[in-house]
Amino acid sequence: MPSGAVNGSDCDADAKFLNYLYAITYTIILVPGLIGNVLALWVFYAYIRETKRAVIFMINLAIADLAQVLSLPLRIFYYLNESWPFGNFLCMFCFYLKYVNMYASIYFLVCISVRRFLYVIYPFKFNDSKRNIDVYISITGWIAVCLSCLPFPLLRANNNTTTNEKCFMDLPLKDIGVSNSIMTITLAELFGFATPLLIVVYCSWKTIVSLREPHSIAHDLGEKKKALKMILTCAVVFLICFAPYHLSFPLHFLAKADKISSCSQRKAILTLHPVALSLASMNSCLDPIIYYFTTDEFKRRLSRQDMADSMELQMYCNKVFAKKNSRPEL
Template sequence: MHLNNTDCNTSHFRYPLFTSTYSIVLLFGFPLNSVSLWILLCRNGLKKSVPVIYMANLALSDLLFIISLPFRIIYFATGRWTLGNALCMIPGTLFAVNIYSSSLFITLISVDRMLAVVYPIRSRPLRTAPVAWALSMTVWLLIAGLAVPTAFNHPQNEDTDCNVTRCFEKYTPDEWKQGFIILCCTTFFGILVPFGIILGCTVAVVRQLRSYSKTSSCDAELSKSKIVNLFLSNLLIYAICFIPFHIAFILLGLSKTEILPGEKSLDFYFNLQTVTMCMASTNSCLDPLIYYFSSKRIQGRSRCDSSSKSIGLGLVQSTSWTGQ
């Protein structure tokens, strides 16, 4: 959703900004996620590895969003929509699908790694492929339920002032009110709650790692770094992509529904939302960081000190592609 704009040209900075941002995300995101998904499916399989199941679903979510980007690029490059109402609703819906499914799958990855590190034995019954598939299907069902109202809230609009058809902008006050309600609900359940869970998992893992002896094996030290980088990459995605966008979007929604008065404030929130929406779109390029920190195998095990082998082995198993 975007602010109504009576200017009929495409001089506003959002048009070239969106065009260039989506082009860059398409250029880098498609090969990164395609290769990641190929590695996950062909080299690791989905039968036993819980992390691979979650990461494959995350890559699929990113690819669904990325393949819709050409439609956005065409619109923001030309400033007019000519592809019909259905193709207008799909890209807007896939953006929301990607944001919230990514948030939930990143949360599942974080919880799985936390259980593997903090409760490696007690959590084994929960960290199985059937449980992972059940949770993944639950996420997709929730996202499908969100997609229906989101799609109907993103139709094409006739801009009578400029005599063109618009998409991704110029929504009516009723559409804004309905969209704002959806936004508040999805922000709380799809962003704030998952972020709190990831933050709690990060604290629990850091405490557990600090409890290990300072005299540890090479495996343990490398695995500790790998685990920390995984959680930092999760928090980085939230800090760059999810949190700023939702703060700006809620402020814009409050202004559009006249809860926050002021025309100048409305313009500022609109511009802020434009920038943060571009930031949110980059999450599909940052997600491969999660694949990297979750997949790169620890090398040089034979060179490590055997005195701390049990600690090192436990940490290595907690971050392995194929380990449960």
């Protein structure tokens, strides 16, 4: 065999390392991701009529994160047991759900950034009637993301009919040719990461510029600072969670398609990309941190005093209900 040629498993990543990496990462994400996103949905549902600041998009972001978190136990089982006894459909659905979560998160992080930017720059143009547009934007986004992510499961070949099936990243990649591979990678990188990141950076820059306007009053400055904090936090999540994945994704795609002949390069790519994919999964438990540190309603709802008030109100309602039911019928 020529020097540098791909030589089967010798050029692949260490399977034990990858299994432990995924199992540990998903275990770390599971509990805080579940609690954080359930709390987020509870808080935003309570405050949905109080705030105009991108709450619709935050609810959809929490739903996307929660959907992925609920699939993590099956992923943990697979990587700990190195087998998939749950059938091909569930394998492909969980595999597909991972990418739907990632790109839905990217989409709604962009929507949150744009909405907060527009709210502070054009506060009088945003009202309850226009907030209904956010619902249609969210529906459109879900449709676009779900359709765009279909190639991920469709490009994975699974011809194994035994009970101990392979799943997720262990599935082989279908060969679609060099030109189709380049086109697929380009579209995914351009519309899935580069364009959203540029939009978030633009919103950050324009918000910073607006803070320097001399005629801004104290209230405006406070709102703009809050908006900037949220937008910058969205940008940080982009850089931590999604930048490593999208930088390594083209190389991983080519390596899985056997388009990279160097054994050492292939092994390095197939080892580093799962680390980037694990970082991308962390957004499910990082997004609730965005809500807490950048949303006043979230902090207020989870504050000790507000929790105590809610409990007192619930106890009072229970007493009234019990007293009403205890009255004898005439």
